[in-house]
Structure formats: structure tokens, C-alpha cells
Amino acid sequence: PGTRARAPTRTRADVVFVPPSESASGRLTRLPVRIVVAMFAIGGKKDQAKAAALRAAPKSASKTSGGSVRPSNHPKLSMYTETPSADISLETFEAFALDRMRVLKAIDDGLSRGKKPAEMEQLMNEETGKHLKITDVVPGDFSTLGGAPLSKDEVSHFALRLAYCRTEELRRWFLLNECQLFKHRFNKLDAYAKAAFLEEHDMEYKPLKPETFAEKRKGISEVLHGIMKRDDAEKILNAGASGFYAVPFEEVADLVRGRRVFMADGEAYVPRDQLTSLVVGAFRASLSKSLAVASRRWAQHVAGEERERLAPVIVSLSKRYLGRDFGKPGDAGERGSVVTLKDLPSAAKTSFPLCAKNLFDAVKREHHLRHEGRRQLQLYMKGIGLSLEEAMLFWKTEFCKKIPAEKFEKEYAYAVRHAYGKEGKRVDYTPHTCMKCISSNPGAGEHHGCPYKTFGEESLTAALGGLSIAPHKVRDIVQKAKAHHYQLACGMTFEATHGKTIEEGVQHPNQYFDESRKALGFGASGKEGDENKETGSASPVTPGAAGARPARPSIQPAPVSA
Ligand code: SF4
Numbered sequence: 330p331g332t333r334a335r336a337p338t339r340t341r342a343d344v345v346f347v348p349p350s351e352s353a354s355g356r357l358t359r360l361p362v363r364i365v366v367a368m369f370a371i372g373g374k375k376d377q378a379k380a381a382a383l384r385a386a387p388k389s390a391s392k393t394s395g396g397s398v399r400p401s402n403h404p405k406l407s408m409y410t411e412t413p414s415a416d417i418s419l420e421t422f423e424a425f426a427l428d429r430m431r432v433l434k435a436i437d438d439g440l441s442r443g444k445k446p447a448e449m450e451q452l453m454n455e456e457t458g459k460h461l462k463i464t465d466v467v468p469g470d471f472s473t474l475g476g477a478p479l480s481k482d483e484v485s486h487f488a489l490r491l492a493y494c495r496t497e498e499l500r501r502w503f504l505l506n507e508c509q510l511f512k513h514r515f516n517k518l519d520a521y522a523k524a525a526f527l528e529e530h531d532m533e534y535k536p537l538k539p540e541t542f543a544e545k546r547k548g549i550s551e552v553l554h555g556i557m558k559r560d561d562a563e564k565i566l567n568a569g570a571s572g573f574y575a576v577p578f579e580e581v582a583d584l585v586r587g588r589r590v591f592m593a594d595g596e597a598y599v600p601r602d603q604l605t606s607l608v609v610g611a612f613r614a615s616l617s618k619s620l621a622v623a624s625r626r627w628a629q630h631v632a633g634e635e636r637e638r639l640a641p642v643i644v645s646l647s648k649r650y651l652g653r654d655f656g657k658p659g660d661a662g663e664r665g666s667v668v669t670l671k672d673l674p675s676a677a678k679t680s681f682p683l684c685a686k687n688l689f690d691a692v693k694r695e696h697h698l699r700h701e702g703r704r705q706l707q708l709y710m711k712g713i714g715l716s717l718e719e720a721m722l723f724w725k726t727e728f729c730k731k732i733p734a735e736k737f738e739k740e741y742a743y744a745v746r747h748a749y750g751k752e753g754k755r756v757d758y759t760p761h762t763c764m765k766c767i768s769s770n771p772g773a774g775e776h777h778g779c780p781y782k783t784f785g786e787e788s789l790t791a792a793l794g795g796l797s798i799a800p801h802k803v804r805d806i807v808q809k810a811k812a813h814h815y816q817l818a819c820g821m822t823f824e825a826t827h828g829k830t831i832e833e834g835v836q837h838p839n840q841y842f843d844e845s846r847k848a849l850g851f852g853a854s855g856k857e858g859d860e861n862k863e864t865g866s867a868s869p870v871t872p873g874a875a876g877a878r879p880a881r882p883s884i885q886p887a888p889v890s891a
Contacts, residue, residue, distance in 0.1 A: 330690050337884045405522075406463060406514050406611060407531050409619070417467055419642065422488055425467075426646050428460040429485035433506040438834045441817040453513040461485065463514060471819065489638075492646035495624035498813070499647055504617055512609045523604070532611060534574040537598055542570035545591065545602050549573070549598055554589040565600050573598045576633075580610040638739050647768070655712040655760050655839035670719040680828075680845035681840045682819060683780045683792060685709045691776040694729040701769065702777040703741075707748040712760035712839040717749040762837050763816050781815035798825040 435456045439449050465481035486507070493503035516719055518526065527534075542549070545564070553562035565572055578597045584590040584606050590597045599607060633816070651850045668676045677689045688706040698706065703724075708722055724745055728737050750757040766779040780792060786807055793803040802825045809818035819835040825850040835841055 335807050359362040375410050378551065394397070396538075397567055406511075406518065406526060407480070407483055409483065409490075410530075410615065410616060412487055413483045415467070417479070417484065418804070421467060423642055425481050425485040426488035426492065428481075429489050430646070432456045432458045433489070433503070434508065436506045436509045437502065438507075442834070449509070450513065455508065457510075462714065473784050486644075488618065489646065490623055491627065491643045494620045494627055494819075495644075495647070500617075500620045500624065501813075504613065507616060508609055510611050511612050512605060515605055517799075527608070530611075534576050534599075534607060535602075537573040538571040539570040541575070542573065542598075543607070545593055548593070551590070553600075556589050559680050565602075568601070572601050573682065574601065574604075574607070575599075576607055580614070581606050582610060611716065638863060647764070655837060669715050670715065670723055673723065676713070676842075679849060682835070682841040683822065684778070685838050685842070686749065686778050687780050692727050693723075696727050699775050699777075700744075701771065702775055704743060704748065705766065705777045708758055708760040709747060709838055709842075711748060713842050717746065719743050719751070734878070760837070760839050763819070763835060766838065767815055779815050779819075781810040783816045784810075786811065793822065796822065796826055798822065 337533045346776050370751060435452060436449070439452045444452065461482060463480075466478035467481060467484060469804075489503060493499040515523070515526070526532075550562065550566055553565055575596045576599055578585050578592055578595055581590060581597045581599055581603075584599065584603065585592065585597060590599055590603070593599070602634065603736050607730070673689075677686055681689060688698065689708075691702065691704065697736065707720065707724075709725070717722070721742065724741060725734070725737055728741060746752045748758055766777070767782050769778040771783055780789060784792060789807050789810060790803055794800075794807055800807070805827070806818045806821045816835045819841065820831055823835065823841060823844065824830050829843060829848055831841070831844045
């Protein structure tokens with residue numbers, strides 16, 4: 330931050346960047362960036378103009394429909410129909426995006442684990458309080474349309490919208506979690522703020538006409554009595570027509586799906602206190618449309634035009650892992666999970682997650698692995714503490730069952746050394762995260778990626794059966810995987826095979842391994858039972874003995890790894 334320049338004018342302003350003013354160690358940081366992402370906004374000209382006018386309003390105050398006077402010129406709940414326009418550094422852009430990802434990931438984790446509504450509320454309060462207060466603004470001196478402060482919430486939303494618009498799976502994930510966040514924030518608004526929000530966004534839901542209410546009262550009453558206590562239902566009915574809104578049924582799909590609303594002639598008659606569903610429905614529809622538009626335009630323009638600068642940052646965001654880095658030398662030893670070559674077969678059997686086990690079994694069976702699979706397994710094994718020498722011996726022993734040693738030296742040894750940072754740019758590469766594995770799409774004859782995503786139902790059932798998991802649990806895990814909850818399915822496998830859960834959820838194959846070693850009682854030397862010496866316990870924990878061992882400090886979120 331600090332270097333500012335005006336963006337060059339473009340006739341079709343998409344995501345416009347000023348030229349880089351400095352290059353910090355080759356990385357795309359510290360570049361001032363002008364986010365004029367109008368092409369990613371959705372909503373008619375009326376919406377855009379209205380939002381712009383509201384932003385440009387005098388800083389004094391505005392009157393809400395409820396008659397209360399509130400300051401108008403501070404960040405507030407947004408429908409994200411208008412994109413922010415200001416110069417910010419690419420560094421800030423990325424940092425804000427990652428903060429929002431932390432919140433969305435926490436929401437996703439909470440939902441996947443089936444947290445109750447009250448627990449989800451608490452979780453979202455904590456996460457937004459830590460990373461994404463709605464009142465947070467971009468620090469520094471920059472100008473926005475109308476001179477309003479630039480909201481961190483909006484910048485981070487549009488940054489992630491770009492990152493998550495690119496595939497169906499990413500769009501689904503983003504939409505789900507953004508809607509949860511929006512719902513949480515809307516629920517927290519007081520009545521005046523809600524009224525102002527509806528007014529600002531033209532959500533003029535029609536109050537039910539008295540004659541319509543009289544005509545449909547019986548049907549409405551039946552639905553209400555079916556979903557709530559008699560007294561509550563009567564209270565709503567006694568409010569008469571003014572207690573209901575007629576809205577297009579598709580705007581309250583969740584109520585319709587749950588049969589929690591009366592419907593007639595394509596309209597749902599929604600009690601006033603269920604307004605949240607309406608607003609969230611409108612938000613979902615708007616965001617879903619925006620994502621589709623963004624996706625098309627990303628492919629058509631931005632990915633190509635910004636191939637050198639923005640595209641790599643955006644693409645990396647959706648794959649970014651926010652937990653511990655498992656690739657540092659000596660790190661495995663500190664975590665107590667070092668394995669040696671001779672330990673590999675037994676470790677693979679008891680402690681490898683399915684992704685690593687699948688690759689390990691494939692190389693043992695076929696004495697070969699294609700590039701992506703080799704890379705995934707090489708980095709994973711580095712992360713569990715296998716030394717370069719032992720790794721080289723492992724790959725050579727397996728591959729040389731099929732090819733001559735010279736061919737191995739010529740074609741494969743380089744890649745092993747490269748993974749350990751001993752060749753090429755000498756970067757100490759980190760093992761793949763779950764996100765990275767999940768986002769890969771192996772072709773025929775390839776074994777990399779996450780099996781919970783890549784395996785068909787039959788293969789996954791067989792693989793889980795091979796881990797001696799009870800058939801009913803296998804069925805549950807397969808169902809989770811079919812519902813695209815791959816990491817949750819993996820966590821269920823851990824629970825079924827180890828008798829305890831991974832508290833923070835499965836985020837990384839090497840984290841799975843570490844948790845497994847802890848659960849099985851392996852200490853820092855990699856020898857079973859070492860931990861017993863430390864704790865004075867008599868026998869190691871075996872799979873099924875949940876909670877018998879005092880937990881080690883859990884893996885704490887660490888600075889973001891690349
Ligand atoms: Fe591996 Fe993660 Fe998939 Fe589990 S969820 S199999 S650890 S990639």
C-alpha cells in the first residue's frame with residue numbers, strides 16, 4: 330500500500346489495474362488495484378443508480394421508514410448489487426478475501442457437522458467478530474464513489490465472487506455459505522434497519538388483501554397449526570391479512586420445500602415474521618445470477634486479459650488452505666509423526682487417509698504412477714517425515730520392478746529431489762491440501778485427487794470395506810461423499826477407524842496422518858508407545874478406544890500457506 334496511481338481508462342471496465350509500480354520478490358503483492366468490477370454486479374440500472382445515490386448521500390443522516398434517524402454513510406448490510414470502486418493494494422485485496430474465506434469455511438464446517446441453529450449463530454458471531462465485522466473499512470486514504478468508506482465486507486465479497494465463480498462446485502459452495510452469512514446478519518438487524526434494507530432494495534412484498542385472507546383463512550390455518558403450537562398459530566392468524574405477505578413461491582423455496590407455508594395460484598402467503606426467508610431467497614437468487622454472469626465473463630475476458638496478474642491470485646484463492654503448513658523440514662518430527670521407509674506399509678494401513686492410501690496401493694500394485702499422483706504422494710510422504718534418501722529408495726525400488734535403474738535416474742529421480750527443494754528453483758514445496766486434492770480431476774489411469782470425490786459409489790464402498798468399517802457406517806460415509814461433503818466423509822472414516830473424531834475437521838491429508846498417529850499412541854520418535862512414556866499411561870490407544878488418551882495440543886490455524 331502506499332503507491333497509488335490512477336487506473337488507465339478502458340472502454341469496458343472490468344477489473345482494471347494500474348501498472349505494477351514495484352515487484353516485491355516476483356510476487357504479485359503491493360500492486361495498487363482498482364476494482365471496477367461492474368461486470369460482476371447484477372441488478373438493473375435502477376439498482377445500480379440507487380445504490381450509487383445512497384453511497385453519495387451526505388454524511389449527515391437519513392431517515393428510515395420507521396422514522397428513526399440513522400447515519401447513512403457507514404458500511405451496512407449489502408446485497409452486493411453494486412461493486413466497489415476504489416484503488417486498493419492487491420495485498421489488501423488478497424488479505425480481505427482470505428479473511429472472508431476463514432468465515433465461510435467455518436460456516437461450512439459448522440453446517441457439515443450438523444451444528445444446531447443456536448450453535449451456528451454463536452459460531453458466526455465469533456468468526457465475523459474476529460475476521461469480518463460489517464463495519465470494517467479499508468484503511469488508508471483512497472476515494473470511492475461519493476466519498477463513502479470502502480467496506481471490507483464488500484471488497485472481500487467481490488474478491489471471492491471472482492474466485493468462486495469459475496466452476497459449478499465452487500459456485501455452489503460459495504452460494505450456500507454466503508447465504509448463511511447474509512441470513513445471520515439480516516436476523517441481527519433491528520426492525521428499523523430491516524425496514525430500511527427492504528426499502529433500499531425495492532423488496533416490496535405485497536401485504537395480503539383482506540378478501541384474499543378471508544377466502545384462504547382455512548388453508549392458512551391448517552398449515553400454521555401443522556407446523557407450530559396452537560397458541561402461536563392463533564396469534565399469527567389473529568393479526569389478519571396484515572400479518573401476511575403474498576410472494577412468488579420461488580422466492581421462498583425453503584419454506585415451500587418444508588411445507589411450512591400456504592400456497593395458492595403460484596403465491597406463498599408468508600407470515601410477517603418469516604421475512605428472513607424472503608429476503609434470503611432474494612439474496613440467493615441475485616447472487617446465483619451474479620455468479621453465472623461472472624463465470625461467463627471470467628472465461629471470456631478476465632482470465633485472458635489478466636492472465637499475468639489478477640488471474641493467478643484469484644485462482645489460488647479458492648484453493649487456499651488456512652491451516653497449518655505441513656511441509657517444513659523438521660516439522661514432522663516436532664509433530665511426532667516421523668516415519669521411516671520400513672514403517673511405511675504399516676503406517677499406510679493404519680494412518681494414511683484414503684487419498685494417500687490409494688496412491689500408495691497403486692504404486693505398490695502397478696510399480697508406476699503418473700505425474701500428478703507421484704507429486705501428490707511424494708509431497709505427502711515428505712510431510713510425514715520421510716527423508717529424501719528414503720523417498721528416493723522407495724520410488725526407485727518400486728519403479729525399478731518395471732523399468733531399468735538408468736531410466737529411473739533419467740526420468741524420475743529429478744522429480745523426487747525437486748519435491749524436496751533440491752532441484753530447479755529449490756522451493757520447499759508443501760504437501761497438497763484437501764482443497765487442492767478435491768479440486769483435481771484425474772483422468773483414466775490416474776490415481777491422484779480425493780477418492781471421496783473421484784471414486785464411484787461401488788469403488789468407495791469397496792475401499793471403505795477394506796478398512797474394516799461396519800457396513801452401516803460405510804453406507805453413511807458414501808452418502809456423505811455423494812452429497813459432496815468429501816472432507817466430512819473423510820472425518821467419518823477417521824472416526825470409524827480410530828474411534829475418535831478430528832475436532833477441527835479434516836483439512837489436510839497430513840493433518841489426518843498426525844491425528845491418526847496421536848490416536849494410535851505414536852510419539853515423536855515415530856515409535857508406538859512413546860507417548861505413553863510421556864504421559865505415564867500403560868498401554869497405547871488402539872482404534873476404538875475413544876478418548877482414552879489425553880489429547881495433544883490441537884493443530885492451530887497458522888498463517889496462510891501458499
Ligand atoms: Fe485426502 Fe482430504 Fe480427501 Fe481425506 S478429504 S481423502 S485427507 S483429500
